Amino acid sequence: MSSLTNSAHLGEVTNSQSALRNFLHGLPGVDQVGADQRAAALGTRSIKTSAKAQALDLAISMVDLTTLEGSDTPGKVQALATKAMHPDPADPTCPKAAAVCVYSDMVAHAKERLGTSGVKVASVATAFPSGRAKLEIKLADTATAVEAGADEIDMVIDRGAFLAGRYLQVYDEIVSVKQACGKAHLKVIFETGELQTYDNVRRASWLAMIAGADFIKTSTGKVAPAATLPVTLVMLEAVRDFHLATGSMVGVKPAGGIRSAKDAIKYLVMVNEVVGQQWLTPDWFRFGASTLLNDLLMQRTKLKTGHYSGPDYFTLD
Amino acid sequence: MTPSKDVARTAAAFEYAPAPESNSIATIRPHVGLFIDGDFRDGSGRAFKTINPATEEVLSEVSEATEVDIDRAVKAARAAQRRWARLTGAERSKFLFRLARIIQERAREIAVLESIDNGKPIKESRDVDIPTAAAHFFYYAGWADKLEYSGHGPTPRPIGVCAAVIPWNFPFLMLAWKIAPALATGNTVVLKPAETTPLTALLFAEICQQADLPPGVVNIVTGAAATGAELVSHPGIDKIAFTGSTVVGRQIAKSVAGTDKSVTLELGGKAANIVFDDAPIDQAIEGIINGIFFNQGHVCCAGSRLLVQESVFEEVIDRLKRRMAILRVGDPLDKNTDIGAINSKSQLDKITELTESGLAEGADSWSPECTLPAKGYWFAPTVFTGVSQANRIAREEIFGPVLSVLTFRTPKEAVEKANNTPYGLSAGVWTEKGSRSLWMASQLRAGVVWSNTFNRFDPASPFGGYKESGYGREGGRHGLTAYLAPTHFTTSGSR
Known part of the structure; x- marks a missing residue:
């Protein structure tokens, strides 16, 4: 475990497959029962009144409003983009969402609608969601999105290579995609539901961070379970340790399965207590979600007015 | 990476509003x-x-x-x-x-x-x-x-x-x-x-x-x-x-x-919480926190003696201090309080007296910054390093939120130090190596040995002590x- 505080050798661990394997397998283990308990304990924090108002606004500003369906059309994407800019049309004080997240062929449509609003366009790439394609195709997919104006690229790792222990291949792919991103920020999706063990989640986190990920992201939303509190806890701990070792901050994005404001607040508490206040901005923490936003808006209105409005008071986009 | 967003946003502190139970x-x-x-x-x-x-x-x-x-x-x-x-x-x-x-x-x-x-x-x-x-x-x-x-x-x-x-x-x-x-x-x-x-x-x-x-x-x-x-x-x-x-x-x-x-x-007890260099570190830190600060340390089986393998001593202490710094001490009825009040004036006096003896005997004490309420009986969470087996804070039951940290080099030394107490109620062993957990459990003279956890109670599990920790x-x-x-x-x- 002492390796974590020593950043001097981090550059060398990717010199060879065996060096990388030794490093990743030398990371401290994660006790699953203990991690689950810690996540559950953080989930019992009681966030009320002013703290709740702050958390709801913060959560709204961290949403990557997402549509990743075969049935996506320019109209659907532009409607979503409009919603991201004005989540609550009735209340101008309501923050904007952080980004809209779409497939690479939809980036231009999203970009056109969002203009200079400050809401980013994130594009999934690299043969999302399975990642089963040749590297050239993944890079071309990335380039398509970047050329169309994507601010952020959400890539998937090759879980097959990871589970087979070909860590260096996973690393090289991330490095290549990062290069293809140019100025766009890179989010690296692990699909933790396929990695399954928390030890794997911790190793994938370090692998991606060493490879230059700007964000690490739990899931595609296409595999169950998607984001969970304990998985996010393990990733946050990795981000914290990476920061302590290198001084660099990496963002975290749980995605998929977070549907209620109550759950979103549990994640914010976790960020606050595990990595600290510094990460509590959309620059360093995001929610990949679609239905979450309306529950956040509903709770926000409830807090302001004292009563719940029906679902028809919030737009479906 | 540096925040290269168009507008660098600074994070506001996320303070939890009071959440008192009625x-x-x-x-x-x-x-x-x-x-x-x-x-x-x-x-x-x-x-x-x-x-x-x-x-x-x-x-x-x-x-x-x-x-x-x-x-x-x-x-x-x-x-x-x-x-x-x-x-x-x-x-x-x-x-x-x-x-x-x-x-x-x-x-x-x-x-x-x-x-x-x-x-x-x-x-x-x-x-x-x-x-x-x-x-x-x-x-x-x-x-x-x-x-x-x-x-x-x-x-x-x-x-x-x-x-x-x-x-x-x-x-x-x-x-x-x-x-x-x-x-x-x-x-x-x-x-x-x-x-x-x-x-x-x-x-x-x-x-x-x-x-x-x-x-x-x-x-x-x-x-x-x-x-x-x-x-x-x-x-x-x-x-x-x-x-x-x-x-x-x-x-x-x-x-x-x-x-x-x-x-x-x-x-009583003076339980050893033993952390090996291959421990699941984040969970071990939680286990140390839970072991000594649960219930203000008013726990007979509290993990009040932390035995850390010397090779990871500094890392464990650094992490422990960072974790202690976010403990919330205060109103017991607030749902976000982690550490409440000391039960009585006499108990507070006892804790104070023993911690003073620790300082007098040359151990180093550290507590996070925390504002304690003016009224009532309170004691900030405290960790002592530089403690040796001969110190009173390593031998006597403090029964408060005070942790004494000692080091060991080998499993055998860990067992010797853990058992070198008149008590024998509980112990904790933190290692990812199953065979070592089992061996430690067979060597420790304690009624309960927790493996990669601490202070867990279940009605189906017998609880009791060796030596001066009692019988039955x-x-x-x-x-x-x-x-x-x-x-x-x-x-x-x-x-």
Whole structure:
């Protein structure tokens, strides 16, 4: 475990497959029962009144409003983009969402609608969601999105290579995609539901961070379970340790399965207590979600007015 | 990476607004009496006050039981015991299930009262003490009609009238630990709660009434040390179950020598929490925190001695300090409080005295910055490094939020240091290597050894100590033994 505080050798661990394997397998283990308990304990924090108002606004500003369906059309994407800019049309004080997240062929449509609003366009790439394609195709997919104006690229790792222990291949792919991103920020999706063990989640986190990920992201939303509190806890701990070792901050994005404001607040508490206040901005923490936003808006209105409005008071986009 | 967004946003502090549990759910009467033979009545001693340790406000005036009250309680328990033991196991189990369900139904009320009287955070009374107490009643309700199969002979018999003397750190949970197995096995009980925390025991008396428990099966007498001494030395007592300090345990053991009273003692501890270099580090840190700061460290099995493998000492201490820095100390009724109030002035004095001795003996102390409330009894979470086995803070039970850290080099040295204490209640072992956990567990002289966890309690698991930590086991099938007189009879095969 002492390796974590020593950043001097981090550059060398990717010199060879065996060096990388030794490093990743030398990371401290994660006790699953203990991690689950810690996540559950953080989930019992009681966030009320002013703290709740702050958390709801913060959560709204961290949403990557997402549509990743075969049935996506320019109209659907532009409607979503409009919603991201004005989540609550009735209340101008309501923050904007952080980004809209779409497939690479939809980036231009999203970009056109969002203009200079400050809401980013994130594009999934690299043969999302399975990642089963040749590297050239993944890079071309990335380039398509970047050329169309994507601010952020959400890539998937090759879980097959990871589970087979070909860590260096996973690393090289991330490095290549990062290069293809140019100025766009890179989010690296692990699909933790396929990695399954928390030890794997911790190793994938370090692998991606060493490879230059700007964000690490739990899931595609296409595999169950998607984001969970304990998985996010393990990733946050990795981000914290990476920061302590290198001084660099990496963002975290749980995605998929977070549907209620109550759950979103549990994640914010976790960020606050595990990595600290510094990460509590959309620059360093995001929610990949679609239905979450309306529950956040509903709770926000409830807090302001004292009563719940029906679902028809919030737009479906 | 640097934040290369167009507009660099700075994060605002996320302060948790106060989230107090309502105290109005708990009824606190200005005067409470003893519970004898199914009724509340005044004691004949001098009433004493119980206070809220977080505010120093007087909560209630509590009756003191003297010799005559105790005699009455023991006689009521004796009269009830014959009828209670004659019930079928299934009948007794019905009462226990009923008590368990009422505890669940009134859990919030009991939890609030416990936090007010004891000072412990509501999240602990709500999530640990009261649910675990209900679980004990459920567990032993299940045994009541199966005692013939518990390994105590074909017709195990109750011992009779039990005196239970319980401490202030887990008032309601310790009550459950004593009363549930005693009642399941056909015994009746006279229980004395600690003088600083009598209120939930008296609430339990109301629950007994609500459950239509026959009068005399549970009696509760309140008072301080003199009342306890009077109770355990009463000739009508058949069995004593005591949880508390080793000093008092020793007095009890002496006082019953030469009588036919049976005794179980659950006493102090100075548990080693042992962290190897291959430990799951983040969970180990949580385990250290939970081991010593759970319930303000007022835990007999607290992991008060941290033994860290020397190769990871600095890393563990750095991480521990970062974790300690976000502990929330304050109002026990706030749902976000991690560390509540010290239970009494005298306990606070004891903690203060021992930590001063640690400093005087040359150990280094560290506490996170935290503002302690002006009123009430408070002690900031503290860690001592540079501690050696010879220091008082490594040997004596502090019973507060104070951790002493020592180092070791090899598993053998860890075992030697862990066992080098007059106590032997619990221990924790943190390693990802299963074979090492098992080997350590076989070497440690402690009643409970936790592997990659700490301070976990389950009614099905026996709990108790070696050496000065006491004798007898509570919980599980083993917990029945203390309340049963084994019978062995043989019949001739030819008849």
